[in-house]
Amino acid sequence: xxxxxxxxxxxxxxxxxxxxxxxxxxxxxxxxxxxxxxxxxxxxxxxxxxxxxxxxxxxxxxxxxxxxxxxxxxxxxxxxxxxxxxxxxxxxxxxxxxxxxxxxxxxxxxxxxxx
Amino acid sequence: xxxxxxxxxxxxxxxxxxxxxxxxxxxxxxxxxxxxxxxxxxxxxxxxxxxxxxxxxxxxxxxxxxxxxxxxxxxxxxxxxxxxxxxxxxxxxxxxxxxxxxxxxxxxxxxx
Numbered sequence: 218x219x220x221x222x223x224x225x226x227x228x229x230x231x232x233x234x235x236x237x238x239x240x241x242x243x244x245x246x247x248x249x250x251x252x253x254x255x256x257x258x259x260x261x262x263x264x265x266x267x268x269x270x271x272x273x274x275x276x277x278x279x280x281x282x283x284x285x286x287x288x289x290x291x292x293x294x295x296x297x298x299x300x301x302x303x304x305x306x307x308x309x310x311x312x313x314x315x316x317x318x319x320x321x322x323x324x325x326x327x328x329x330x331x332x
Numbered sequence: 333x334x335x336x337x338x339x340x341x342x343x344x345x346x347x348x349x350x351x352x353x354x355x356x357x358x359x360x361x362x363x364x365x366x367x368x369x370x371x372x373x374x375x376x377x378x379x380x381x382x383x384x385x386x387x388x389x390x391x392x393x394x395x396x397x398x399x400x401x402x403x404x405x406x407x408x409x410x411x412x413x414x415x416x417x418x419x420x421x422x423x424x425x426x427x428x429x430x431x432x433x434x435x436x437x438x439x440x441x442x443x444x
Contacts, residue, residue, distance in 0.1 A: 223374075249430040260336075260422050260435030261375070307373060310430035320430065321391075322367075322375040 220244055220307050223323030230297055231322070231331055237294045238326045247312035249320070252292050253283065256303050264305070265292075297318035297330045304328070334358050338423050338436035345413045345443045353408040353439050355423030363426045364406040365390075365433065366398060368419040375422065382404055382429075413443045 222241045230236045240250075240286045251266035267274045267281045267290065278295040294301055304327045310320040339354045355364065362383050367375040377390030379398040387398045395417060397409045406425075411416060420440050424433040 224371075231414040251432070253435075258437070260424075260437050262435065263432040266432070312429065320377070322432070324372055 220321045221307060221323045223307050223326060225326060226324070226326045227329075229329045229331060231278075232298060234297050234330070236294050236297055236328055236330070238305055238307070238328075239289065240291065240309075240323050241287075241289045242309045243262065243288065244309070244311060245322075246311040247309040247321075248282065248312070250281070250290050251308050251320075252279075253306045253308065253322075254303050255325075259290070261306060294328075297328075299330045299332055300327050336423055336425055336436040338439050340439060341437065342395065342440050343442070345441065347413060347443060349413050350409070350411050351413065351441075352410075353421055353423075353441075355406045355408070355425075355432060355436060357406075357423075357425040357434070358403055359425060359427070360403070360436065361425035361434075362403075363429060363433075364400065365424045365426075366396070366408045367422045367424065368392065369422060370419050371437070378408065378421075381401075383411050401422050402441075413441075415443045417441065418443045 220224045252264045253261035254264045255261040265276045265279050283290045304325045306325050307323040336357045365380040366378040376392050381387045381400040384403040399407045419437045422438050423436045427435040
């Protein structure tokens, strides 16, 4: 049972383009939506995160758009650069009894930005 | 400032062998996690801990055990390795739940 569905699986854009990665979730208890960036041979690193009380968040060239009613969120990378080539994971987190954390990851999108 | 350190970085095991993966964090984080990463599957939570002396099962706990005897360390054990456990394992830690988790660089494990 995949709780966070991510698409596309891979994406190739030219330098300066705006790649868009989409995620959809089912569990309405999710209240934390981070995006992680992973370079080959490295662990994932937090890129940007959003809470469901806002519809958009920007950090530099990275923007998250959030649609609570549709249960969807997406990552846009403005003016993409070859250095942005990496695998991007969306995730969704929800609290559980006892204050435990549960974060579910999407399956990842491999982005290649060609010069 | 080391962050999250995993040991070893690579390992090849024969089916049935046992091993322990060590994760150490120097950020005084309460929460620690073990994930496995497989192609097309994303990151799946194996076990996690909300503090020293506590552990809990994640999505895919079968075949693994964990211990958190010290706050800074989280050990993942495989008692009898199987080829299905071939994967890249990541440890992570966070100060609070559902905020930024810091990941280690991973352990690539191959079971033959």
